[in-house]
Amino acid sequence: xxxxxxxxxxxxxxxxDALTPEGAKRVLDGVSFELAAGETLCLAxxxxxxxxxxxxxxxxxxxxxxxxxxxxxxxxxxxxxxxxSDRAMRQVRGGDVAMIFQEPMTSLNPVIRIGDQLTExxxxxxxxxxxxxxxxxxxxxDAVHIAEPARRLTQYPxxxxxxxxxxxxxxxxxxxxxxxxxxxxxxxxxxVTVQAQILRLMRxxxxxxxxxxxxxxxxxxxxxxxxxRVAVMKAGRIVETGPAVDVxxxxxxxxxxxxxxxxPRLGARAGTDGPPRVxxxxxxxxxxxxxxxxxxxxxxxxxxxxxxxxxxxxxxxxVHGVSFTVEPGRTLGLxxxxxxxxxxxxxxxLGLVPFSGAVSIDGTAVAGLSPRAMRPVRRxxxxxxxxPYASLDPRMTVGAAIAEPLVIHGIGAAADRRDQVAELLRxxxxxxxxxxxxxxxxxxxxxxxxxxARALALRPKLIVADESVAALDVSxxxxxxxxxxxxxxxxxxxxxxxxxDMAVVERMCHHVAVMRAGRIVEAGTRRAVFENPSDPxxxxxxxxxPxxxxxxxxxxxxxxx
Amino acid sequence: MAELLLRRIGGAILILFGVAAVTFVLLYWLPADPxxxxxxxxxxxxxxxxxxxxxxxxxxxxxQFLTYLGNLIQGDLGRSYTQKxxxxxxILARLPAxxxxxxxxxxxxxxxxxxxGIIAALNRGGFVDRAVMTxxxxxxxxxxxVVALFFLYIFAATLGWFPMSGFGTVNHVILPAxxxxxxxxxxxxxxxxxxxxxxxxxDYVRTARAKGLSETRVIFRHALPNALLPIIAMIGIDIGQFxxxxxxxxxxxxxxxxxxxxxxxxxxVDIPIxxxxxxxxxxxxxxxxxxxxxxxPLVDPRIRAR
Numbered sequence: 001x002x003x004x005x006x007x008x009x010x011x012x013x014x015x016x017d018a019l020t021p022e023g024a025k026r027v028l029d030g031v032s033f034e035l036a037a038g039e040t041l042c043l044a045x046x047x048x049x050x051x052x053x054x055x056x057x058x059x060x061x062x063x064x065x066x067x068x069x070x071x072x073x074x075x076x077x078x079x080x081x082x083x084x085s086d087r088a089m090r091q092v093r094g095g096d097v098a099m100i101f102q103e104p105m106t107s108l109n110p111v112i113r114i115g116d117q118l119t120e121x122x123x124x125x126x127x128x129x130x131x132x133x134x135x136x137x138x139x140x141x142d143a144v145h146i147a148e149p150a151r152r153l154t155q156y157p158x159x160x161x162x163x164x165x166x167x168x169x170x171x172x173x174x175x176x177x178x179x180x181x182x183x184x185x186x187x188x189x190x191x192v193t194v195q196a197q198i199l200r201l202m203r204x205x206x207x208x209x210x211x212x213x214x215x216x217x218x219x220x221x222x223x224x225x226x227x228x229r230v231a232v233m234k235a236g237r238i239v240e241t242g243p244a245v246d247v248x249x250x251x252x253x254x255x256x257x258x259x260x261x262x263x264p265r266l267g268a269r270a271g272t273d274g275p276p277r278v279x280x281x282x283x284x285x286x287x288x289x290x291x292x293x294x295x296x297x298x299x300x301x302x303x304x305x306x307x308x309x310x311x312x313x314x315x316x317x318x319v320h321g322v323s324f325t326v327e328p329g330r331t332l333g334l335x336x337x338x339x340x341x342x343x344x345x346x347x348x349x350l351g352l353v354p355f356s357g358a359v360s361i362d363g364t365a366v367a368g369l370s371p372r373a374m375r376p377v378r379r380x381x382x383x384x385x386x387x388p389y390a391s392l393d394p395r396m397t398v399g400a401a402i403a404e405p406l407v408i409h410g411i412g413a414a415a416d417r418r419d420q421v422a423e424l425l426r427x428x429x430x431x432x433x434x435x436x437x438x439x440x441x442x443x444x445x446x447x448x449x450x451x452x453a454r455a456l457a458l459r460p461k462l463i464v465a466d467e468s469v470a471a472l473d474v475s476x477x478x479x480x481x482x483x484x485x486x487x488x489x490x491x492x493x494x495x496x497x498x499x500x501d502m503a504v505v506e507r508m509c510h511h512v513a514v515m516r517a518g519r520i521v522e523a524g525t526r527r528a529v530f531e532n533p534s535d536p537x538x539x540x541x542x543x544x545x546p547x548x549x550x551x552x553x554x555x556x557x558x559x560x561x
Numbered sequence: 562m563a564e565l566l567l568r569r570i571g572g573a574i575l576i577l578f579g580v581a582a583v584t585f586v587l588l589y590w591l592p593a594d595p596x597x598x599x600x601x602x603x604x605x606x607x608x609x610x611x612x613x614x615x616x617x618x619x620x621x622x623x624x625q626f627l628t629y630l631g632n633l634i635q636g637d638l639g640r641s642y643t644q645k646x647x648x649x650x651x652i653l654a655r656l657p658a659x660x661x662x663x664x665x666x667x668x669x670x671x672x673x674x675x676x677x678g679i680i681a682a683l684n685r686g687g688f689v690d691r692a693v694m695t696x697x698x699x700x701x702x703x704x705x706x707v708v709a710l711f712f713l714y715i716f717a718a719t720l721g722w723f724p725m726s727g728f729g730t731v732n733h734v735i736l737p738a739x740x741x742x743x744x745x746x747x748x749x750x751x752x753x754x755x756x757x758x759x760x761x762x763x764d765y766v767r768t769a770r771a772k773g774l775s776e777t778r779v780i781f782r783h784a785l786p787n788a789l790l791p792i793i794a795m796i797g798i799d800i801g802q803f804x805x806x807x808x809x810x811x812x813x814x815x816x817x818x819x820x821x822x823x824x825x826x827x828x829x830v831d832i833p834i835x836x837x838x839x840x841x842x843x844x845x846x847x848x849x850x851x852x853x854x855x856x857x858p859l860v861d862p863r864i865r866a867r
Contacts (some may be wrong), residue, residue, distance in 0.1 A: 059771060061767065061770055061771060090773040090774070090775060091773060092773070093770070093771055093772065093773035094771060094772035094773035094774075095773055098771070099771045101764060101767065101768065101771075103764050106763060106764040107764045107765055107768045108765055109765040109768070109769065109783050109787070110765070110861075110862070110863060111786050111787055111790075111860065111861060112782075112783070120772065120782075121772045121773075124772055124773050124774055125773060156862040156863070158862065158863045169768070172768075172772070
């Protein structure tokens, strides 16, 4: 057997401290890994595990004021990076090691043309003239499969979609033929069909350019799709590392097993009609005997229309001719990609945006109701939002936040409300004594539990859950979903479950409506939609979901349709 | 673009009309009677009444206002009571001096504001940052006549670097322009600092660093243009600030601009001049805002799309 080739990148005992007012806090604790030539290594882990700090350390882009490398070495082809001068490091950055980021929407400079941003990267590392750099930029856009590359060069970032911007970022990163590409959650902010395209592009370019890739992701599905080797990170350490197939099939660490188990798998609920039962409660009463808790007919929402001095301006139709019903104790999943109108639909249902069409909640038509007449109807339908960090007032204790709907609707005396808040907190799996604490003392999952408690305070029949678990780590996400199922079983809640995540929708819903460009393209029971999709777009969506099984890799790489 | 321009010009005319109406009413309510002022202390009631009739001040207010508006539309701002000259002639003669002063003042405030704002942002939280912010606070808080007298005392009277007052050479403009610009510079330094801190934390700045660009290039090519966007709108609004400062500064430094003209007119209750200067200032402010709105899309491609 030949001696193994030396690694392109080797990180040894990397230790990073965060400088806080309370003193140094260790965020990376002896991280070591090696990246072989042409290999894809996935750093997998949940938020706070230190994966992004690791990648920023390699680039030496840690914010100086708050994070510091205190020990360890980072070697690029044997050259130590931690002690390199700033000038020499700048040549490494973008030249030998390039990086792409999670947010393609904000990662390009909004006031500089795409072409100038590309040529700038090229000319920083290569001694060539503007005309040659422009040709190279054009070739790069071509390599990342952007249509009309010549026109794109003269455009600004806001004229491109998120997927295209990420292609530009990849093109920019690879324009100097780096030895290592660090991709930090490169597809997390993208729609699932776009994610599939970008992952395919990265594999293709890896082969074409011979670049080694460090891929950082929280998504085990993406890991399975891309990784040659996996390093699982937790709390600043690598807890397990090995070839992808081994890590997925015979994980050694309990944490790895947990992480893999927590990933909802598409098709896991095949052959069943509803979500799994999580309590021993008797089954909910048959839905047919009661009227729908939500009925929507021909809903239309238009954005940006205005009437001014110069006549009425037509707006953009965000939702068009949407109709559905939600039965008591049932969940309707509204799935679609960004811009499909699913969130707008959810807001219109609660009367949060002006709409036309008919919406009735528990038999009461909502359109044209006076604010006073609307009040009792509002009690019946509540909402849980995506971002538990932004949807709680930081200066209000969680007890006050949960009690606020009761106060607004004038329900109960103060002592009464306190008891109710305590009961609600117990219901969502928190202890009543946390009522006096402030949101910043809670984790994301706990905050989302608080938001759920707040939504439950008015004993609603319907909850609109808009991407309610999208911002949570997978393991936390699974527990919050279980809580929602439990509440449905014990309280007979109906959910309008809005999500872009096909696997989560499959787990949670009885019925599914697939939205695209403001319309429902396919609707039916979950079983029908997932097991026998009739619309090509639904099939495309299902096919694009990465499967957490490295042996099944490339399944969706086959051309769709 | 043409529609925007038309709309804004229509709005500007409305604003000028409003300014004219409000100023007219306020001046009418003034306890000082221009006719008495003109006639002098020893004049008889008859003389005062004659002067009043001559100036049209005996007419009811709405008639006076309509007459004024009618003349205004024809480009006639009326005659000065005291100087017996057309107001537009007086203003046009003095406008260039004021425009020079304002242009220099804006230059001072923008340059000082940018330089100190950027320096503070790059040294965020450090000694330099705190020193700059303290200085800007002083600049923002100091009344302009105090700054003017302070400058005169130090740089003109004591050090003798600049003339005390007058007009004509570059040396003459430095002290008044700096006095005028100090207040704005304080605001700008604060705004540029917070805008820069904000922009330096953006993802695209991280991208620029990840490309291997030098820190200078990151700051001046990637961060600064983005930080300037809110400042440009501010310059338009600033012209209004400037017009009030101009009156004080021109009076203290003996600068022969429309500020000084207004200063004298107020003392003499010369209503046509006060009206004329007020409308000129209003026009300047409206124009300044319009220019800022027209320049913004040149700097920010995202606004161009709309």
